Amino acid sequence: MQSIQMAFKSIMGNKMRSFLTMLGIIIGVVAVVVLVSIGQGANQSVSESIQKMGTNLLSVNINMRRNNPINLDRVNEMRRLEGVAQASPVSNSSGTLKAGLNQYEDGSIIATTPGYDVIRNYSLKYGRFITEPDVNNRSFVAVLGQEAAEELFGSLNVVGESFTWKGYPFTVVGVLNEIGTSMIGSGDNLIIIPYTVGERLFQRKGISSVYVSAMSADNVSIAQESLTSYMDRLMVGAYSSTKYNIYNQTTALKTLNTATNTLTLMLGGIAAISLLVGGIGIMNIMLVSVSERTREIGIRKAIGATRRNILSQFLVEALVLSLIGGLIGLGISVLATRLLEPALEMTLNISPSIAALSVGFSLSIGVIFGLYPANKASKLLPVIALRHE
Amino acid sequence: MIKMEGINKCYRLGGENIHALSDVSFNVADGEYVAIIGPSGSGKSTLMNIIGCLDVQDSGSYKLAGTDTSKFSGRQLAKLRNTHIGFIFQGFNLLGRLNALENVELPLIYQGVRRKQRRQRAEEALSIVGLADRMKHRPSQLSGGQQQRVAIARALVANPQIILADEPTGNLDTSTGAEIMDIFEKLNAEGKTIVLITHDTNIAARAQRSLSIVDGRIGFEAQEVM
Ligand SMILES: Nc1ncnc2c1ncn2[C@@H]1O[C@H](COP(=O)(O)OP(=O)(O)OP(=O)(O)O)[C@@H](O)[C@H]1O
Numbered sequence: 368m369q370s371i372q373m374a375f376k377s378i379m380g381n382k383m384r385s386f387l388t389m390l391g392i393i394i395g396v397v398a399v400v401v402l403v404s405i406g407q408g409a410n411q412s413v414s415e416s417i418q419k420m421g422t423n424l425l426s427v428n429i430n431m432r433r434n435n436p437i438n439l440d441r442v443n444e445m446r447r448l449e450g451v452a453q454a455s456p457v458s459n460s461s462g463t464l465k466a467g468l469n470q471y472e473d474g475s476i477i478a479t480t481p482g483y484d485v486i487r488n489y490s491l492k493y494g495r496f497i498t499e500p501d502v503n504n505r506s507f508v509a510v511l512g513q514e515a516a517e518e519l520f521g522s523l524n525v526v527g528e529s530f531t532w533k534g535y536p537f538t539v540v541g542v543l544n545e546i547g548t549s550m551i552g553s554g555d556n557l558i559i560i561p562y563t564v565g566e567r568l569f570q571r572k573g574i575s576s577v578y579v580s581a582m583s584a585d586n587v588s589i590a591q592e593s594l595t596s597y598m599d600r601l602m603v604g605a606y607s608s609t610k611y612n613i614y615n616q617t618t619a620l621k622t623l624n625t626a627t628n629t630l631t632l633m634l635g636g637i638a639a640i641s642l643l644v645g646g647i648g649i650m651n652i653m654l655v656s657v658s659e660r661t662r663e664i665g666i667r668k669a670i671g672a673t674r675r676n677i678l679s680q681f682l683v684e685a686l687v688l689s690l691i692g693g694l695i696g697l698g699i700s701v702l703a704t705r706l707l708e709p710a711l712e713m714t715l716n717i718s719p720s721i722a723a724l725s726v727g728f729s730l731s732i733g734v735i736f737g738l739y740p741a742n743k744a745s746k747l748l749p750v751i752a753l754r755h756e
Numbered sequence: 757m758i759k760m761e762g763i764n765k766c767y768r769l770g771g772e773n774i775h776a777l778s779d780v781s782f783n784v785a786d787g788e789y790v791a792i793i794g795p796s797g798s799g800k801s802t803l804m805n806i807i808g809c810l811d812v813q814d815s816g817s818y819k820l821a822g823t824d825t826s827k828f829s830g831r832q833l834a835k836l837r838n839t840h841i842g843f844i845f846q847g848f849n850l851l852g853r854l855n856a857l858e859n860v861e862l863p864l865i866y867q868g869v870r871r872k873q874r875r876q877r878a879e880e881a882l883s884i885v886g887l888a889d890r891m892k893h894r895p896s897q898l899s900g901g902q903q904q905r906v907a908i909a910r911a912l913v914a915n916p917q918i919i920l921a922d923e924p925t926g927n928l929d930t931s932t933g934a935e936i937m938d939i940f941e942k943l944n945a946e947g948k949t950i951v952l953i954t955h956d957t958n959i960a961a962r963a964q965r966s967l968s969i970v971d972g973r974i975g976f977e978a979q980e981v982m
């Protein structure tokens with residue numbers, strides 16, 4: 368009880384020293400908590416975009432114009448290869464879409480077949496995806512991303528509405544769920560149409576790009592191998608392997624992921640250094656006040672304080688300072704992450720274990736270096752402590 | 757009450773030995789009022805620190821109220837200093853960050869006296885030394901004489917059996933000094949044992965007995981005054 372009173376009197380009595388001690392702790396805690404949460408946030412947003420793309424995604428690109436052996440039947444054959452779950456040809460275009468007075472120019476028009484939604488993990492909010500009959504009958508139907516639907520019709524539930532592109536009328540049969548912006552770009556500006564319709568309107572013959580999904584993330588390399596041997600069989604002759612490439616998205620993203628892990632590690636390292644610097648700050652303040660405090664301890668002992676009285680006073684003092692500093696540090700960290708979130712465009716979460724770790728570390732430094740001189744001085748004879756300049 | 761026999765205290769300074777106290781022996785009876793006089797550097801403060809259990813002798817025995825002080829534990833010594841001895845330092849030794857009242861309260865805090873009672877007793881002690889109007893001042897805002905009186909109030913507040921005063925009137929004018937001496941005489945009349953260090957033979961003369969100390973040796977037991 369007395370030691371708590373004493374500690375508070377002492378903290379209030381020397382505001383500058385108290386403030387500097389807390390500052391060391393605050394800086395250490397804020398640095399660690401904020402930097403680590405940025406690292407983790409970056410990591411998470413990369414993982415999320417991998418998830419969004421589908422971790423089992425591969426793409427086959429064909430680099431030949433003439434005698435391209437790949438057609439829709441071949442793509443159907445690819446679906447039956449070992450390790451392969453789905454395969455869909457893809458071709459891209461862009462242009463101005465019109466619906467009434469509304470125009471939409473930022474759309475990404477994709478011509479493909481059923482199954483592409485599965486490959487890309489797209490799900491439908493309204494209506495349905497492209498079907499086999501759509502492809503076979505060259506139906507002028509389209510599935511829209513949310514941005515495209517909003518821009519063209521001002522709402523999302525637009526199944527049955529129609530728009531025109533290059534003068535052709537399309538009927539909307541489905542609207543995708545929100546995809547969001549990822550590191551690969553916006554996913555909500557899609558206009559998906561049957562592959563055969565695209566073939567006609569894009570004035571491009573032959574399939575130059577096929578998206579493939581493996582059975583599972585573990586099957587990606589098996590799928591890649593079977594695709595490779597399948598393609599090699601089709602493209603007999605010299606330089607056959609230069610006529611196509613197979614990209615494995617997972618590999619690319621893993622590289623990206625490694626990069627963000629390095630980033631986290633680096634930020635963690637910087638954070639650890641700031642924590643250390645903060646700790647050294649606390650240490651310095653505590654040690655610098657040794658001489659003043661040694662005299663104080665001498666006086667207290669001379670008028671009847673026991674060693675225990677002295678130590679508990681200093682312990683409480685160090686605990687209170689470190690704890691208040693730690694809490695202020697956490698408060699600032701929460702504020703800082705909220706402010707940084709929109710700027711960095713990622714969700715920043717403060718991990719409780721990191722918060723506990725950094726506060727715990729500062730607390731122990733505060734206590735150790737607060738108690739160390741007190742303990743030493745409390746063992747001295749009162750006269751010797753009193754003589755300390 | 758105080759029984760010293762063959763006390764020696766030596767300081768080593770760069771290979772040279774300074775005998776601050778050599779073979780000091782004397783007794784102070786319970787309820788006695790003793791003055792110690794001696795020139796500067798003669799070892800008075802050194803002796804007082806040993807009497808007050810703030811320092812320990814190199815050799816010799818010191819019995820306080822019948823017990824050899826070397827037998828006390830740290831806890832017992834703390835209790836002794838807290839409740840049985842009131843020590844007035846030559847250099848005041850007040851805590852600079854506390855005001856006069858808080859300084860005087862300190863011994864009571866370590867006794868575990870409740871806040872209200874503590875405050876009341878500290879205020880009383882300060883009024884005894886004539887500082888009722890300076891309670892909220894910090895030591896740095898007080899004159900030397902006022903600081904000395906705060907130190908005296910702090911020594912009195914716990915109502916100790918023994919009062920050890922190292923030049924308590926050194927910074928006071930004659931009339932304030934005389935007031936303080938009156939306080940000591942009153943305390944002595946109440947049965948407290950008082951040991952007082954002074955340069956001033958007039959002040960020493962007011963004690964029942966005075967000891968003189970020169971070069972760390974007790975010179976002669978001076979006259980019984982009354
Ligand atoms: N810590 C110390 N280290 C070395 N020598 C010391 C120490 N303390 C005291 N002395 C020496 O011991 C001797 C006695 O000192 P002490 O303080 O007891 O004198 P004093 O009689 O109280 O003097 P004054 O009247 O000036 O207060 C002095 O010669 C002093 O130099």
Ligand SMILES: [Mg+2]
Pocket residue numbers: 800801802846922
């Ligand atoms: Mg002295």
